[in-house]
Amino acid sequence: MKNIEKHPEYQYLDLLQDILDNGSEKELFLTPEVKAQYLDNGEELPHIKSVFGRQIRFDMSKGFPLLTTKKVFMRGITEELIWFLKGDSNLKYLADRDVHIWDEWAYKKYHRLCKESGLPDLTQKEFIAKLKSEPEDGEFVQMWGDLVTIYGRMWRRWPASDGRDIDQLGWCIKGLKERPFRKSYVVSAWNPDFIYDMASSGNANEVPPFCHTTYQFSVTHGNRLNLGLYQRSADVFLGVPFNIASYALLLQMVAQVTGLVPGDFVHTFGDVHIYSNHKDQVIEQISREPKPFPTMTLNPEINDIDSFKYEDFTLEGYDPHPALKAPITNVGGY
Numbered sequence: 001m002k003n004i005e006k007h008p009e010y011q012y013l014d015l016l017q018d019i020l021d022n023g024s025e026k027e028l029f030l031t032p033e034v035k036a037q038y039l040d041n042g043e044e045l046p047h048i049k050s051v052f053g054r055q056i057r058f059d060m061s062k063g064f065p066l067l068t069t070k071k072v073f074m075r076g077i078t079e080e081l082i083w084f085l086k087g088d089s090n091l092k093y094l095a096d097r098d099v100h101i102w103d104e105w106a107y108k109k110y111h112r113l114c115k116e117s118g119l120p121d122l123t124q125k126e127f128i129a130k131l132k133s134e135p136e137d138g139e140f141v142q143m144w145g146d147l148v149t150i151y152g153r154m155w156r157r158w159p160a161s162d163g164r165d166i167d168q169l170g171w172c173i174k175g176l177k178e179r180p181f182r183k184s185y186v187v188s189a190w191n192p193d194f195i196y197d198m199a200s201s202g203n204a205n206e207v208p209p210f211c212h213t214t215y216q217f218s219v220t221h222g223n224r225l226n227l228g229l230y231q232r233s234a235d236v237f238l239g240v241p242f243n244i245a246s247y248a249l250l251l252q253m254v255a256q257v258t259g260l261v262p263g264d265f266v267h268t269f270g271d272v273h274i275y276s277n278h279k280d281q282v283i284e285q286i287s288r289e290p291k292p293f294p295t296m297t298l299n300p301e302i303n304d305i306d307s308f309k310y311e312d313f314t315l316e317g318y319d320p321h322p323a324l325k326a327p328i329t330n331v332g333g334y
Contacts, residue, residue: 238326
């Protein structure tokens with residue numbers, strides 16, 4: 001009897017089921033302000049069900065792993081990744097392109113300080129519109145658009161003790177070209193100097209500590225580039241589909257500029273969880289049958305990681321099930 005290979009998306013669906021079946025109920029850290037918001041709205045405080053220590057992997061030769069059991073916002077993922085690769089920490093790049101993944105985190109700081117100081121406030125929508133309307137070097141953009149601690153800054157401009165900015169990703173790419181056999185091509189976003197009460201004065205920020213903390217490149221079979229991600233905290237319904245596609249795309253991009261072939265994307269989780277207000281959507285997604293993965297083609301003329309633009313990516317054959325909407329759970333900041 002002929003073996004029929006299981007669709008790789010079932011790794012994700014099986015993880016959802018694993019959490020539902022075996023997960024531990026855990027409360028969330030909520031700031032007093034956030035707790036009050038839920039209670040004032042008559043809403044039940046959210047909690048999570050989580051498991052610890054899981055892993056999934058995708059062979060890039062078998063299609064681009066953009067989940068098909070619900071529609072995933074690939075344009076937003078691509079623009080966000082380009083923003084990370086620029087080493088940019090200011091929200092204006094995304095605001096100008098109507099990508100709103102990080103809006104809340106910049107607005108939180110502005111809104112809180114307006115309330116504390118009695119200054120006139122804006123709604124989040126008005127805040128983003130003002131960022132869009134001002135030039136990059138405008139006072140409002142520079143003061144309120146900068147998220148300070150963000151993935152791109154740590155990847156490309158890690159603040160060194162001697163005042164330098166360290167380009168971790170650039171160092172990896174140079175090394176992969178010159179000495180692909182080395183085992184040290186690691187990029188870390190986990191910088192205690194910016195996290196919770198470990199942060200130095202002025203570094204504490206509304207943005208939560210980095211969820212996808214570390215990734216590593218490794219070359220096997222001479223020219224096969226693999227990428228492994230360790231994610232300490234994973235919102236499996238809303239966040240993980242974005243993370244899978246983003247790091248798979250990063251793997252493709254780095255493979256192209258180093259002259260290597262995309263291999264496996266290996267996604268390792270610490271605490272991987274389902275929010276209580278996502279459960280119904282999770283059950284619906286598990287009931288759906290995966291469709292063939294699409295293909296992602298990169299402009300072959302691009303040989304520098306800093307030269308990619310949105311127009312250099314072509315997604316073909318993506319025919320997902322309908323989108324499944326769920327609220328982003330507000331857990332507060334510092």
